[in-house]
Amino acid sequence: MQSKYRFALTLGVALVFSYAAAGLSIETFVLEVQPKTLEIGTFFSGRTVNLSGWILTDRDIIIEIIGPDEKSKFNIKGKVGPFWMNREKVELEHAPFFYKLLLPEHRKYEDRLSSQSVGIENLKQRITMKPKHLNFNKVFDLFLQFKHSEKLYKELNGAIRYSSKKEGEKSFEASFSFPSSTAPGDYKIVATLIDDDGHAEPSVRSFRVEEVGIIKAIRQLAYHRALLYGILSVLIALSVGALIGMVFKRAKAH
């Protein structure tokens, strides 16, 4: 009996050391996301999301927020005669709708982003384009310009701030914004822990952006019962117009 317990203990210790040697750490990592989901309701005009947590003192953390592959078809404007109009249609596959990269306070990780498989340049490697005859680099530059103007893509240096420490751990805080044009869907928050040797350990958490309440009801009606939605739009317009007309007793032609 005693030899069985001794064997189990030895095996356990050996497993712990082998995990540690392989770099699969059983380390402390706490990530809090506030709010837990993003609700697009009647008064939605964008929202700031706060991230916080604890990591080991000798680690750094990089956080990516990656949106779903939505709205990936685009028109490219070109000059036709005297006017600028849409000339080409392009589809970018595996291009997320939304991408934010939050980097810690000190700058050393800017140079190491490609080795960590993070960042917009790394995204570029994963994106494919249709049709293929277009110049991918030029199209990607236009795509980036568009996404920056819509506040949907950004690399934020110094966005992650470290503060209080307790034994062997330090806290971190970060925040980022979703603009009002955020598309609903399942987003990913990818937190990558990096040690001094450059070993990285990503951890993925899902983050839901969803329409709620009357906004959800209206969109569902508009897309799934379009004829009824059209008729209701007319009836409501007529009713409200009549009501306002009754308030002003002498209506003149509009």
Place this chain on the structure above:
Amino acid sequence: MSWHIYLPIAQHSVLLPVIIGSGFLVGLLSGLFGVGGGFLMTPLLIMIGIPPTVAAASDTNQIVAAAASGTYAHYRLGNVDFKMGLFLLIGGILGGTGGVQIIKLLRQIGNADFLIKITYVVMLGAVGGYMFLESLQGIRTSKRGQVPAFETKPSAYARLIRRLPFQMHFDRSGIVNSPIVPLVLGGFVGILAAIMGVGGGFIMVPVMVYLLRMPMHVVVGTNLFQEIFTCINITIMQAYSNRTVDFVLALLLLIGSTIGAQLGSKVSAKLKRDQLKILLASLILLVMVKMLIGISFQPHILLSYYGGD
């Protein structure tokens, strides 16, 4: 409290006072002059950041309400020629249906927003330019105390109209005409209305006065009558075919525009019309120039979402 409101179809957040205020301003102007709210509203909405296809479709929705209340007011005064209005609206419904399909096709090709903008440039330029010159002439004529000359001989157009078949009498307007004319003209206006997101009044009123030869006191009421049904048809077709009607946007606009129109009609009796008309014409031309610049110079961002959204 947030003053922003999220538009579910446009997927865009706007400031509530801006949207209601825009509706009020356009309603006020159209109440002052009797026509032309829609053709200012859509460009205003595009400038605020609403996608052009959603702006045009939602504007048509809000016109339904304004046209209905205006028609009722004119009906009580005996100023609606229902017979003429019926032919105009048959043409308008057919034209509007065709216009919606044109928009659908152009969204697939990728240039619906360009078509909307270029149509506005052309129509605003024509209407604004005509109004400006007419107002200027009106001011000069009233200063000199001149009386405009009357036509003494029937024009080639009038002779052509008399040769068309199925001539009938339109009692309320006091004219004789073939129904083919209002059917064709109504169809043309219906197409433009669908593309531009307007009721068509600013085109239909001159058409009725100069091409159908209707007296002015019947024109506005009859125009509003056919506008109700043309816009109802376009709203339903846009919602069904293109999913571009933002009912929340339409509701906010019509609250502002209906109040503005009521106020505008009260104020119009107290102001000098020709001078105000010249101001309105100048505003229309400014909007036209802004849109023309937008499509003539290289835009800051060369990429946009497919579908005009």
